[in-house]
Amino acid sequence: MTDQLPRDLILMMKALEAEIRATPPEARVELQGDLHRLCVRLGHEGYQVPERLRALDALLTDAATEAQFDNLPV
Numbered sequence: 001m002t003d004q005l006p007r008d009l010i011l012m013m014k015a016l017e018a019e020i021r022a023t024p025p026e027a028r029v030e031l032q033g034d035l036h037r038l039c040v041r042l043g044h045e046g047y048q049v050p051e052r053l054r055a056l057d058a059l060l061t062d063a064a065t066e067a068q069f070d071n072l073p074v
Contacts, residue, residue, distance in 0.1 A: 004047065004048075005042075005047055009041075009042065009045075009047070012038065013038060013050075013053065016031070016034060016035060016038060017052075017053075017056070019031060020035065020056065020060075028060060028063065029060060029063045029064045029067055031060065032057070032060035032061055032063070032064050035053065035056060035057050035060060036057050036060075036061065038053070039053055039054065039057050
C-alpha cells in the first residue's frame with residue numbers, strides 16, 4: 001500500500017505516473033525502463049508494488065516489445 005511507502009518513493013511514483021500520462025501514447029514506451037526500475041526498486045526494498053504500477057509496467061513492456069517487432073522486415 002502506498003501509505004506504507006516513504007514519502008520520497010510516493011512522490012517519485014506519482015511524478016512518473018504523471019509524466020507517463022502527459023506523454024503522447026506513441027512516446028510512452030521510452031518511459032518503460034524508468035517505470036520498470038521503480039517497480040523493481042520497490043520490490044527489492046520490501047514494498048508491495050501497487051497493482052496500477054504493475055499493470056502500467058506490463059502495458060508499456062508489451063508496447064516496447066511490439067515496437068521492436070514493428071521494425072523487422074517481413
